[in-house]
Amino acid sequence: MKQIKRHIRLHQIGYGVVCCCGAAILILLLIADWFFPLPPPGHDSINVIVVAKDGTPLRAFPDRAHIWRHPVKLEAVSPYYIQSLIHYEDKNFWWHPGINPFSMLRAAYQWARYGRIISGGSTLTMQVARILDPTPRTVQGKLVQMFRALQLECHYSKKEILDLYMNFAPMGGVLEGVEAASRAYLGKPAKRLTHAEAALLTVLPQLPSVLRPDRNPHKAQAARDKVARRMQGVWSTADINDALSEPISALTVREPLLAPLLAQRMKGQYPGKLRIDTTINSIDQQTVETLLLDRVNVLPQRISMAAMVIENSTGEVVAYAGSADFTDRERFSDVDMVRASRSPGSTLKPFLYGFALDEGLIHSESLLSDTPQSFSGYQPGNFQQNFHGPVSVSEALVKSLNVPAVEVLDRLGPTPFVAMLRRGGLKLEFPKGATPNLSVILGGAGARLEDMVGAYSALARKGIAITPRFVAADPLQERRMMSEGAAFIVRDILETGGPVGRAVEGNGSYRGIAWKTGTSFGFRDAWAVGVSQRYTVGVWVGRPDGTPNPGFFGANVAAPLLVDIFTALPDGRNLSPNPVPANVQQEKICWPSGTRLSDLGQGVDIEQLCPLQRTAWTLNGIAPPTFPDRLQASTPQLTFFVDQQSGKRVLPDCAKHAYQQKQLIRWPAGLELWLDADLRQKSLPPEWDNACAASANYSDGNRxxxxxxxxxxxxxxxxxxxxxxxxxxxxxxxxxxxxxxxxxxxxxxxxxxxxxxxxxxxxxxxxxxxxxxxxxxxxxxxxx
Missing domain, CATH: 2.60.40.10 (Immunoglobulins)
Incomplete structure (x- = not known):
C-alpha cells in the first residue's frame, strides 16, 4: 500500500512539473509573441492591382521589389488546387498546431543518414512564416520559423493561413500568389484551373526560378507530373491520366495594361486598398482600345482620343479610354481626357431644346430663323458659314444650326439654362469672373467627357441622368435632367429626324442610336456623344494641349468612331427604345404661326392662315406659337383690304372701288426674304394701289x-x-x-x-x- 501511495504521489508530482513546464512555456511564448509580434502580410511593400468586373487585371502597381500580386480568397480558387496543395505539401495541415513533429523528425533522420535533405519537414504554416519573416536556412533560422508558425496558428484561422499562402507564395520572377501566376502564365483566373494546371502551380513555389513554365517547360512538366501521380486516391485515375497527358503551355509574362489611366485614377481614389474591383468589362475595354488605336494611327502626331461607355441601367462604366495610345508619349498618353475640361461645342444643344420643351416654349416643329441676327450685339454664325432661312426645331437640332439655338437660349435665358444643367448633374466650368451668356450654347464654357456621358444617359433613361460608377460599391446617383416626354422627343429627333423622319427613316442603317456631335472654336475639340437603349457612349478627339486641328470636327472624326463602338458592343443598337409617353402626341401644326391646325376653326382660309403644315411632337398638349418677331413689333395676323377690280391692296379711305377684307399670317420679317417665290407670293399681301400710295408706308405700323x-x-x-x-x-x-x-x-x-x-x-x-x-x-x- 505504501508503494502504491508513493507511486501515485510521484505521478502527481510529475504531472505538476509537466503542468508547470507547460505553463512556463506558454508564458514564454506569450512574452515572445508580445515582444516579437508577427509582421503583417505585405508589411514591406504596398502592391496594388486594379481589376475588371470579371477579375481580369487592368493594371498592376508593383511594390519596391516590382512584385505583382493579385489578391484572391479561398472561395475564388479551383478546388483542384486546394486538393493538390494540401495533399502534396501538408497532408496534416488541418490538425497540426503549425508544426508537424513527425515530419520534422523524419526530415531530421533523413538528413542525418544521407547528409542531405531528402524531404522537407516544413508545414504550409511554416512556409507562410518564412514568407512573412524570411530567415536563413540554419538551425537558428528554422527555430525562428517554427516560433512564427506557432504565432500564425494563434492569430489566424487555418483558412486565413491558406489565404496568405495563396496570395504570397513565390511563383517565379515578379509573380507572387496563385491568382497572379494563373493570370500571367495561363491567361485565366485560378477559379478555372484544370487538374494539370493545379498540379503545376502547386509545385512551382518549391523552385520558382527553375520551374517557370514559360522558360523551362520540360522541367515544369516533370515536376507537375510528380505532383499529379501523388494525387492517387484523391483524384480519379482518369483525371490523373488527363493531367499527365496535358502539354505545358504558358504565356509570356507581361504587365497587364488595360484602362491604364482609369487604374491610375482608382489607385489615387482608394489609397491603401490592395485590390480595386472596377465595373469595367474586360472584353468591351479591349474592343474600345483597339478601335481607338486603329484610328489614331492614321491621324497626325500629337492627336489623342478619349472614349467612355456606361451601361444605362446601372451607370456602370464598362469601357474607359483616357487616351488613344498609352505607350505613345508624343500623343500626351498620360493625360486623361475623360476628366479634362474642354469646350463642348454644340453637344449641349439637345439639353437646350429639351429644357425649352419642358418650359412650354417650343414643340418639335416650332419655326426658328436661321438668318443673320444680332442678339444684343452677339452675332453667331453657323459652322459652315451659310444660313438656311426658316427651319424647325428638329431641323435646327439635326443640322446643329447655331443661330436658332441662340434664339431659343435667348428666350430661355443663359443663367437658367446653366442652372438646369447643373441640376441634372452636368456642371459647366467658366473662366474666373465670367458669368453665363449666350455663347454657352456654342461651347463658351468647359465640360468633362464623363459628365457629358452621364448627362446624355437621360435621353435613354426617361429624362433621369446618372452619375458614372467606376466601382460596384459606388452609390447609385440619379438626377432629373428633363421630363420623360422631353427626353423622348429630343432622342427621337436625334435618332430619326422627328415625327416625319420616324416614318421615313425608321429602319435606317443607324436605327437605335441617337447622337450629337460638337466642334469647339478653332477646331480644338471634336465630340460625339450618343445613346442606345442599353449604352451611352462619349468620344473626344483633339490635342490635349489645345492646339487647333483644322479640318477636324465632330462629324468627320468623332462620329464614325462613336458608331463603330456602338456596333461592336453587345446589344449596342438592337434593344427596343422607350415607348411614346402618354403626354407626347403627334399633331398637325401651321407655319408660320406655330399653332395647331385644329385651332383655326371652321370656315377659314387654310391656304392663307396655314400656308405650310408640319407634323410635330407636342408635349403636355401645348403647341406654343412662333416666337415674336425680333425685327418688327407687329401682330402675326395681318388684316388688309383688296380692291375687287384691280386685286391690289387698298385702305377704306382711299379705295375707289368695292373692296374685300382678307387675312393672312405674317412670317417673321427676317424670314420673308428666304421664302421661295411661290410661297412668298402667297404669304404677302398684294401691291398697293396707286391711289393709296401716300399712306401705304405706315399703314401696317412699318417704316x-x-x-x-x-x-x-x-x-x-x-x-x-x-x-x-x-x-x-x-x-x-x-x-x-x-x-x-x-x-x-x-x-x-x-x-x-x-x-x-x-x-x-x-x-x-x-x-x-x-x-x-x-x-x-x-x-x-x-x-x-
Whole structure:
C-alpha cells in the first residue's frame, strides 16, 4: 500500500512539473509573441492591382521589389488546387498546431543518414512564416520559423493561413500568389484551373526560378507530373491520366495594361486598398482600345482620343479610354481626357431644346430663323458659314444650326439654362469672373467627357441622368435632367429626324442610336456623344494641349468612331427604345404661326392662315406659337383690304372701288426674304394701289427698313472660305427703289438686292424709294 501511495504521489508530482513546464512555456511564448509580434502580410511593400468586373487585371502597381500580386480568397480558387496543395505539401495541415513533429523528425533522420535533405519537414504554416519573416536556412533560422508558425496558428484561422499562402507564395520572377501566376502564365483566373494546371502551380513555389513554365517547360512538366501521380486516391485515375497527358503551355509574362489611366485614377481614389474591383468589362475595354488605336494611327502626331461607355441601367462604366495610345508619349498618353475640361461645342444643344420643351416654349416643329441676327450685339454664325432661312426645331437640332439655338437660349435665358444643367448633374466650368451668356450654347464654357456621358444617359433613361460608377460599391446617383416626354422627343429627333423622319427613316442603317456631335472654336475639340437603349457612349478627339486641328470636327472624326463602338458592343443598337409617353402626341401644326391646325376653326382660309403644315411632337398638349418677331413689333395676323377690280391692296379711305377684307399670317420679317417665290407670293399681301400710295408706308405700323442685315453687324469670313455676300430686301417701299454701297449707286432696282463684299472693312448700305423714304445700315467684314 505504501508503494502504491508513493507511486501515485510521484505521478502527481510529475504531472505538476509537466503542468508547470507547460505553463512556463506558454508564458514564454506569450512574452515572445508580445515582444516579437508577427509582421503583417505585405508589411514591406504596398502592391496594388486594379481589376475588371470579371477579375481580369487592368493594371498592376508593383511594390519596391516590382512584385505583382493579385489578391484572391479561398472561395475564388479551383478546388483542384486546394486538393493538390494540401495533399502534396501538408497532408496534416488541418490538425497540426503549425508544426508537424513527425515530419520534422523524419526530415531530421533523413538528413542525418544521407547528409542531405531528402524531404522537407516544413508545414504550409511554416512556409507562410518564412514568407512573412524570411530567415536563413540554419538551425537558428528554422527555430525562428517554427516560433512564427506557432504565432500564425494563434492569430489566424487555418483558412486565413491558406489565404496568405495563396496570395504570397513565390511563383517565379515578379509573380507572387496563385491568382497572379494563373493570370500571367495561363491567361485565366485560378477559379478555372484544370487538374494539370493545379498540379503545376502547386509545385512551382518549391523552385520558382527553375520551374517557370514559360522558360523551362520540360522541367515544369516533370515536376507537375510528380505532383499529379501523388494525387492517387484523391483524384480519379482518369483525371490523373488527363493531367499527365496535358502539354505545358504558358504565356509570356507581361504587365497587364488595360484602362491604364482609369487604374491610375482608382489607385489615387482608394489609397491603401490592395485590390480595386472596377465595373469595367474586360472584353468591351479591349474592343474600345483597339478601335481607338486603329484610328489614331492614321491621324497626325500629337492627336489623342478619349472614349467612355456606361451601361444605362446601372451607370456602370464598362469601357474607359483616357487616351488613344498609352505607350505613345508624343500623343500626351498620360493625360486623361475623360476628366479634362474642354469646350463642348454644340453637344449641349439637345439639353437646350429639351429644357425649352419642358418650359412650354417650343414643340418639335416650332419655326426658328436661321438668318443673320444680332442678339444684343452677339452675332453667331453657323459652322459652315451659310444660313438656311426658316427651319424647325428638329431641323435646327439635326443640322446643329447655331443661330436658332441662340434664339431659343435667348428666350430661355443663359443663367437658367446653366442652372438646369447643373441640376441634372452636368456642371459647366467658366473662366474666373465670367458669368453665363449666350455663347454657352456654342461651347463658351468647359465640360468633362464623363459628365457629358452621364448627362446624355437621360435621353435613354426617361429624362433621369446618372452619375458614372467606376466601382460596384459606388452609390447609385440619379438626377432629373428633363421630363420623360422631353427626353423622348429630343432622342427621337436625334435618332430619326422627328415625327416625319420616324416614318421615313425608321429602319435606317443607324436605327437605335441617337447622337450629337460638337466642334469647339478653332477646331480644338471634336465630340460625339450618343445613346442606345442599353449604352451611352462619349468620344473626344483633339490635342490635349489645345492646339487647333483644322479640318477636324465632330462629324468627320468623332462620329464614325462613336458608331463603330456602338456596333461592336453587345446589344449596342438592337434593344427596343422607350415607348411614346402618354403626354407626347403627334399633331398637325401651321407655319408660320406655330399653332395647331385644329385651332383655326371652321370656315377659314387654310391656304392663307396655314400656308405650310408640319407634323410635330407636342408635349403636355401645348403647341406654343412662333416666337415674336425680333425685327418688327407687329401682330402675326395681318388684316388688309383688296380692291375687287384691280386685286391690289387698298385702305377704306382711299379705295375707289368695292373692296374685300382678307387675312393672312405674317412670317417673321427676317424670314420673308428666304421664302421661295411661290410661297412668298402667297404669304404677302398684294401691291398697293396707286391711289393709296401716300399712306401705304405706315399703314401696317412699318417704316422703310432694310432686311437681311442689322446695323452694326460684323460679317466674318473663315480662312479659305468664299467671299461673303448678303441677300437684302427693302421693306415698306413704294415705287422705284435704288441702292447705294459706300455712297455709290449699284446695279439693280427692286426690293431685293445681293451685296458682294470684296475685302475686309466697313460698308455703308443705303436704299431709298421715289417718295424720298430711305434706310441706311453700316456693317463690317472681317477676315479670320
Amino acid at each position: 422703310l427698313k432694310i432686311m437681311g442685315l442689322n446695323d452694326g453687324e460684323v460679317i466674318r469670313q473663315a480662312n479659305g472660305g468664299k467671299l461673303p455676300e448678303a441677300k437684302l430686301e427693302l421693306r415698306g417701299a413704294h415705287g422705284e427703289i435704288n441702292w447705294m454701297l459706300n455712297g455709290r449707286l449699284i446695279n439693280g432696282n427692286g426690293r431685293n438686292q445681293t451685296i458682294k463684299f470684296s475685302s475686309a472693312g466697313r460698308y455703308d448700305i443705303t436704299a431709298f424709294d421715289n417718295l424720298g423714304n430711305y434706310d441706311r445700315i453700316a456693317v463690317s467684314v472681317q477676315m479670320q
